[in-house]
Amino acid sequence: MMRSAVFSLLLLVCLLEDSIGETDDLSSSFIQLDISGELKSLKDLVNQQAAVIEELRKENAAQASELSALKKEVDKLKNESADRPKVAFSAGLGPPAEQKGPFSADTNLIYSKVLTNIGGAYNPYTGAFTAPITGVYYIRFTASSYGSTSNNMGLNLYKNGQYLLHLGENGVDGIAKHVSSGITLELAAGDVVYTRLPANYVVWGGTDLRTTFSGFLIFLL
Template sequence: MKARTNVTENQVEALKRDGEVKQVAFSASLLASGSGTLGPFNTHTPLTFRYVITNIGNAYNPNTGFFIAPVRGAYHFEFYIGADGANSHASAVVLVKNGEHICIAYEHQTSGYGSSAKGTTLLLEVGDVVFLRLWVDSRIYDNDNHRSTFSGHLLFTM
């Protein structure tokens, strides 16, 4: 009887740990505080979204800007980019998976403010890395209203 109880307790603990891993969601804004524009740069530049709104499961690292998949599954990502008026530079950000460009959000706002957004669902393996990269010769704007954000969450494991 005691052996059965120990096995059951171990199974319950394993299920709890498994359930914790399946809870993955994050949302972060580009700037930790204040307002400003990053770019343009003469090369593609990884972005680090420093103001963490939510980070359930701690799969997003605000020091590197990397999301690292903790479990195999389908994940949905969305990103919104702020574009302040600039005749000579567009705002363009690419979603990157393991070094491969997946999709881009692009806006060329010559005056005033504009924005662009993109979302996609990816099948990720444990350890796959997803991040955002500022496109060469482009800019991105953020302020205290959190106009530029990067979010993702696990839809289901596989």
């Protein structure tokens, strides 16, 4: 009886040891599985970050290329602007403050009060602008009459002796008048543009520059 009890006790101890060993093995397996899962998650995260960084690198490279091309275009425009002749003028009928005209024949208007003459293409002694280079120019002019007059007020624009247009207003009411206009012209180097006071017309001159003649180069051809 005693031997049977001892044998049973020994058998129970062995079973418990086996059970504990199996539990330790299971715990070790679970720990290994947890570490493996964490490593896989970290690896996936690193790969995702690497993909994002690569995409950003490509975008930065593309933007750098665009900026480089834009800088080249800006530099090109600066060089073209620097090489392009600068032409601009503005002048008015200066003092004395008095009415010009009426005359019995068409008469060239001479704008003696020069405000701007960049490029020196306007001649204050003849009232004519000579295009220094072939291009498109903007020409603007104004006219006025002041005081009681029954004469019409206005002027004509000419190019190389060819009549281009008329700007004016009837003056029978004797009231001060102001008119202005502008035109875009394609001019070859050496073309001459000027204004003339039509016969029996009047304009007003003086320090207030009511009657003016201006122009500038828009672009080359």
